[in-house]
Amino acid sequence: MTTFYFAVAVFLLFNLLAGLVRVHRGPTAADRMLSALLFGTTTVAVLLLLAEVMALPALRDVALLFVVLAAVIAVAFTRVPKHLGEDSE
Amino acid sequence: MTEWAFDALLAGGLLGLAWQIVASRVLFRSVVLFIVFGLLMAVTWARLHAPDLALAEAAIGAGITGALLLSAYRAFLSRRGTDPGPPPVFPRWAAVGVAALVGALVGGIGWVVVGLEPPEQTAGREALAHLAISGVENPVTAVLLNFRSIDTLSEVVVLFVAFLAARVVAQDLAHAGPGDWLRASRNEPVLVQPLIAFIAPMTVLAAGYLLWSGEHQPGGAFQAGAVLAALGVLLRLTGRLRPTSEPSLAERLSLVGGVVLFSAIGLAGAGVASAVLAYPEGWEYELILLVETALTIAIALPLVLLFSGSGGLRREVR
Numbered sequence: 564m565t566t567f568y569f570a571v572a573v574f575l576l577f578n579l580l581a582g583l584v585r586v587h588r589g590p591t592a593a594d595r596m597l598s599a600l601l602f603g604t605t606t607v608a609v610l611l612l613l614a615e616v617m618a619l620p621a622l623r624d625v626a627l628l629f630v631v632l633a634a635v636i637a638v639a640f641t642r643v644p645k646h647l648g649e650d651s652e
Numbered sequence: 653m654t655e656w657a658f659d660a661l662l663a664g665g666l667l668g669l670a671w672q673i674v675a676s677r678v679l680f681r682s683v684v685l686f687i688v689f690g691l692l693m694a695v696t697w698a699r700l701h702a703p704d705l706a707l708a709e710a711a712i713g714a715g716i717t718g719a720l721l722l723s724a725y726r727a728f729l730s731r732r733g734t735d736p737g738p739p740p741v742f743p744r745w746a747a748v749g750v751a752a753l754v755g756a757l758v759g760g761i762g763w764v765v766v767g768l769e770p771p772e773q774t775a776g777r778e779a780l781a782h783l784a785i786s787g788v789e790n791p792v793t794a795v796l797l798n799f800r801s802i803d804t805l806s807e808v809v810v811l812f813v814a815f816l817a818a819r820v821v822a823q824d825l826a827h828a829g830p831g832d833w834l835r836a837s838r839n840e841p842v843l844v845q846p847l848i849a850f851i852a853p854m855t856v857l858a859a860g861y862l863l864w865s866g867e868h869q870p871g872g873a874f875q876a877g878a879v880l881a882a883l884g885v886l887l888r889l890t891g892r893l894r895p896t897s898e899p900s901l902a903e904r905l906s907l908v909g910g911v912v913l914f915s916a917i918g919l920a921g922a923g924v925a926s927a928v929l930a931y932p933e934g935w936e937y938e939l940i941l942l943v944e945t946a947l948t949i950a951i952a953l954p955l956v957l958l959f960s961g962s963g964g965l966r967r968e969v970r
Contacts, residue, residue: 569654573661576695579688580665586684587672595684603714606691610706613698621703621870624862625694625710628879631858632714634851635886636687638844639719642889643726 568616572609579605596640603633659699666692683725687718703870704792707862711875715882719889720959787936789868796872797940801929805914808950812911815954822961844890855883863948867937873944877951884956888965895962903953903964910950914943 582605585598607626614622669689676682690713697706779795786794796804859879866872887893899907917939918929925932931939956965 566654569658573654573658576658576661576665579692580661580668583669583672583685583688586681586688589678589681592680595681599684599687602688602691606695609695610698613695617698617701619698619701619703622698622706624865624869624871625698625703625706627858628707628710628875629691629694629714631851631854632711632879632882634847635715635882635889636718636722638847638886638889639722641841643722644729 565616568612572612572616575605575609575612579609592640592643596637600633600637603629603636662692662696662699666696679728680725683721686721687713690714690717704872704875707870707875708878711878711882715878716885716955716959719882719885723889723959785936787931788866788940790866790870790872792870793866793872793940793944797943798931798936801914801918804947805911805918805929808910808914808947811951811954812907815907815958818958819963840890848886848890848892851886852883855879855886859883859948859952863944864941866944867941873947874951876944877948878955880948880952881955881959884952884965885959888956888960892968893956893960893965894968895960896964896966897962899957899964900966903957906949906953908950910943910947913946917943 579602582598582602586595589595607629610622610626610629614620614626666689669685669692673682673685673689676685690709694706694709694713697703697709779799780791782799783789783791783794786798788794788797859876862871862879863873863876864871866876884893888895917931921930921932922928957963
């Protein structure tokens with residue numbers, strides 16, 4: 564079972580790293596931010612798997628914090644003015 | 653095998669991200685990548701069996717640093733519009749030279765450390781062996797609040813001094829606030845109020861849980877304080893809290909309360925217990941919980957005020 568959990572965690576981590584392409588390409592600020600927010604969810608899943616395989620229940624608290632605090636970055640992002648939010652490459 | 657693949661992927665991802673963050677020409681991309689870096693860092697601490705650090709990374713990274721960077725970006729964009737000064741150019745040879753020196757230093761230290769014999773009797777083993785007399789079950793809290801409480805006390809003083817120093821040099825930062833979301837009836841998206849009504853109690857609950865759980869599992873004053881600070885950041889961003897130039901009496905008391913209470917209990921230890929900063933026997937748990945509660949507030953408030961860039965905060969009457 565441990566191997567299976569780790570295999571799923573590897574898959575999720577690989578997903579996250581592959582998703583970085585969207586952060587890199589953009590093109591809009593919202594594309595970049597949304598993928599980062601999605602990675603937060605992926606990280607929660609990875610942490611829950613690790614809590615199981617490493618027998619560290621405290622990692623569930625870490626996952627809990629990421630869920631509770633996800634809104635902060637989303638709200639902070641919406642305060643970046645839209646017409647200024649696009650970077651010139 | 654999969655375990656090895658996971659760690660390799662994690663380490664490679666961290667290094668790649670770090671490179672992208674400093675090398676990227678698009679500033680906003682660096683900001684987003686830094687937020688992602690915080691996520692991977694929390695997973696890394698988890699893999700290193702350090703859930704306390706993973707908790708701190710999650711609370712600080714997701715709750716404060718991300719919002720701070722985005723607000724700084726916002727301030728930078730609006731300032732660049734009025735004053736398009738040329739960016740300072742650092743000569744390439746100087747950068748290469750500094751990088752080579754730092755690389756040699758890090759490599760040298762690493763080489764020496766790898767060659768060292770691991771000591772037989774470490775402070776960590778001592779702490780674990782004497783956990784029973786500390787009054788708490790979590791070894792990290794036992795070290796922070798009992799065996800080495802002088803370090804924790806100085807750290808809180810450092811945070812307070814950092815806040816004071818920032819107040820001396822700070823300019824008014826309008827960009828930490830809600831911008832054009834002036835009133836609930838004006839421009840603010842309809843989803844903000846329900847979101848805060850749901851998130852705010854949950855965050856307070858999570859902070860209280862972390863504070864309480866620090867006694868027997870990873871958690872404690874610092875993590876709880878950072879989570880509370882994240883709530884303050886959210887309220888400041890949405891205009892529920894407004895900046896004031898001077899802290900109120902209650903804010904002043906909260907800012908110094910942790911240090912004063914901790915020092916008072918510590919000094920009292922010279923009379924009623926064996927030494928300064930020692931707890932009287934049988935009262936360890938109660939006193940540690942009391943000090944941690946005061947420290948949570950004394951950590952949360954300076955963090956919010958540093959984010960807000962103001963001396964104090966007041967509630968917005970809606």
